[in-house]
Amino acid sequence: MSLFITIILLSGCSAGVIHGLVNLALVEPYLDKAIGIENQHxxxxxxxxxxxxxxxEYYSYRAWQKGGQLLAGAILGTAIGALFGIVFGYAKNILPGNxxxxxxLALAAIMWITLYLIPFAxxxxxxxxxxxxxxxxxRQMLYVSFIAISGFGALGFYQVFRRLKSKRFVAVxxxxxxxxxxxxVxxxxxxxxxxxxxxxxxxxxVSLVGVSAFWLSVGLIFGVLWQKLQPDRVKQARFQ
Amino acid sequence: MSFSKEITIAKSSVPKVALLVLATIFAFGIFEVGFDQGQLFSIVFGEQAYADLYIHELTHDMRHAAGFPCH
Known part of the structure; x- marks a missing residue:
């Protein structure tokens, strides 16, 4: 079980740091520009x-905020990675892929679309x-509600998908x-x-690029670690 | 003759303790990065934490970049 949790947290945290690095390179110039407008106001x-x-004071304050990209990325990535691991644990047998x-990667794509891309739109x-x-x-209530509705909606239609023997596209x-x-509505x-x-x-x-980089990274890192270490593999004594 | 062999259990489930740990990490992490407005540090620093907003400032850039409403 500890290996199971370690893989989940490690992949989430690593993907979160990658997200933070992408943000430092691509998003920060826009944040600086936007905060510059706030200063003028x-x-x-x-x-x-x-x-x-x-x-x-401004530059010291911005250094604190920019440094936070990596730490916040690690925390957010670990948190979303935990959710990703839970869903993967329950859904791994029905997910597409050999x-x-x-x-x-398939689960990362599904979660990226349902929990990020559609709410982002x-x-x-x-x-x-x-x-x-x-x-x-x-705004916080609307955003969280939309993500929750989309996520639980996907979960509900996943149950329909699982029960259908044919024409599974109906659930999609x-x-x-x-x-x-x-x-x-x-x-x-x-x-x-x-x-x-x-x-x-x-x-x-650039925000879209950053979050998409996270989901791609978490799918890749988690998938490779799981494939290599297979935490659900157990030793069994066989008598022949 | 006996020997030990590794097999893959393809059971779709998550151990209850792991589920609890992961769900707690998920809720805590999302709250801290997406929504904390002084609540965590108020446990130690009291009302002053709501004025200092250390966690808000630390997560500010990621909060915007990840799509959370910030201010």
Whole structure:
């Protein structure tokens, strides 16, 4: 069991660090630009003054936030890796693929689509400067609810898929219809976007690349480790 | 004659203790990176943690990059 947990946590943590590194390379320039706009707003409103002391504090504060990319990546990756491991443990026999490595990649693709890509299409990531602090609770509730509905919906249709002897694509179509309905019914993000469109769109594109790199990495690392170590392999005494 | 042989058990399940450990790690990690607004450090630092927002600032960039609503 400890090997089972170790593989799960190690692959999640490693994929999370990769996610953090991709973010440092691709996402940080957009974050700097967005926070730069926030600073200009603060100077204009008188909330802060454009002084050397401000910039000294700002750079130290940004260094703390940027350093956090890797640590937060490791924590988030370990957490999502734990969920990935649980689902893999229950679903490994029905996942497509003739090896555990391929099965892990298939599961990563399914979880990437249901837990990330579809929620992202409804509630895309936003850089700083976008987002009214007054609506944070509502936005968090909408985002988490959508992910939970999509995830549990996929789980429900997986049960249908498992029970069907033929025409299993009906379960996939069922999930597609279900999530399309939820997509239309759920309220929009209430905040107006006032930041420049190229900044917001560019940020969303690199954010998508970063999270996708995570899911690809977790599928690959977990699959290779599981294939190599097979934690569910046990010794049995045979008499002949 | 007896010998030991390794076989693969293809049982689709997760041991209960592992499930509990992994589910706890999942919930804790998601909360800390996606949602903590001082709650964790308030256990030690009290109300001041909600003003300092150390975890929020530490996870700020990843929070945005991973798609969580931040502020």
């Amino acid at each position: 603060m100077f204009a409103s008188g909330e802060a003054k454009d002084t050397s002391q401000f910039w000294a 090896s555990f490595a391929k099965k892990a 409804k509630y895309p990531a936003n850089p700083p400067t976008v987002g009214d602090p007054e609506t944070i609770l509502l 179509l069922g999930y597609a219809g279900f999530i399309a309905t939820v997509f239309v 759920m309220p929009q993000n209430p905040d107006a976007i006032t930041a420049p469109a190229d900044l917001v769109n560019g940020f969303r594109a």
